[in-house]
Amino acid sequence: MNRKLRMGMVGGGRGAFIGAVHRMAANLDGKIELVAGCFSSDPEKSKLSGEDFFLDPARVYSSYAQMATAEAALPPGERIDFVTIVARNDLHYPVAKAFLAAGIHIICEKPLAFSLAEAKELKKLVDASGLVFALTHNYTGYPMVKEARAMVKAGKLGRILKIVAEYPQGYAITALKDQADGAISNWRMDPGVAGVSNCIGDIGSHAENLVRYITGLELEEIAADLNTFIPGRPLDDDGSMLVRYEGGARGLLFASQISTGDENNLNVRIYGTEASIEWHQEHPNELIVKFAEAPRQVWRRGNSYNGPEAAKTTRLPFGHPEAFIEAFANVYLAAAEAISDYLAGTYPRAEGYDFPTVADGVEGMAFIEAAVASSKENAAWKPVHDA
Helix, strand or coil: CCCCEEEEEEECCCCCHHHHHHHHHHHCCCCEEEEEEECCCCHHHHHHHHHHCCCCHHHECCCHHHHHHHHHHCCCCCCCCEEEEECCHHHHHHHHHHHHHCCCEEEECCCCCCCHHHHHHHHHHHHHHCCCEEECCHHHHCHHHHHHHHHHHCCCCCCEEEEEEEEECCCCHHHHCCCCCHHHCCHHHCHHHHCCCCHHHHHHHHHHHHHHHHHCCCEEEEEEEEECCCCCCCCCCEEEEEEEEHHHCEEEEEEECCCCCCCCCCEEEEEECCCEEEEECCCCCEEEEECCCCCCEEEECCCCCCCHHHHHCCCCCCCCCCCHHHHHHHHHHHHHHHHHHHHHCCCCCCCCCCCCCHHHHHHHHHHHHHHHHHHHCCCCCEECCCC
């Protein structure tokens, strides 16, 4: 490509945390430029957000449907190359459907859709379109997560026996203590907008996806105990579950938003017959490797012993920490490679691309709905793929 990719955005206007993260990530490597958007369902807020981003007012739209139609009508040298969807869960499917019909590639926030049924239908649309669709499970972008994945692929852990994944947060505990809700009284607790789950859909899905990305193992069955500790809220704010993976591995998965004192303590431990690995999102530049009869090792990002997967996604020399924005940017960078190849007529590459796809999104929705179904039956075992 001899130019930057032209990006549009749906959602993510003034006051939206994740929209700003997406824009920073997309801009980090200088390969993408935001040129258009519908940043809010409120036309005035969308207009003001466009002014914040110094966009041409003619490319700031009052609805996503108007945006999809107008951008598709522009000459190929002017229209957006892809759209980023950072709207609420209930809008992911209709927005994606509109832009796929317009022939525009998509990068979408997780979860993929409002329901598993929508997710499956969206996958059919993506497959039929042949367009690039990336899902921003951003924790897959960390270099040492990619190092962990490479170790598993190379057989360095042996046969995987046990997996423990946790994502405790404590930010919602103030509501339980009758303090002002503030930012936590939001749409994620509305089942008409968020879907069947809050905590598991929001952060538990990250833990599930991280395990699947590193190990390549698919969930078979789940026994879940979801809870709502904050009175008056219709969706879960905590959940614990036993999980069974294909090939016989067993695991524990825990996600919570009422874990007092924790911030974003996503971590994963994977135990094999030859070695085990441990990674913590709040200390992302380190990967701990443990053995039965040898001292444990701490692998660090940016060193010559890192494999090519980690090296490709490392921007700074060792000793200079990289973190959340850079990991997010690695998802954008990989998606940009695929979109650029598509525009050049060389898509797809034989070796594939390293970003979460619509298929990962379907798996995530199956996990969420199976967890909810299990919890409703007192943690009964439920098959994930028949959820």
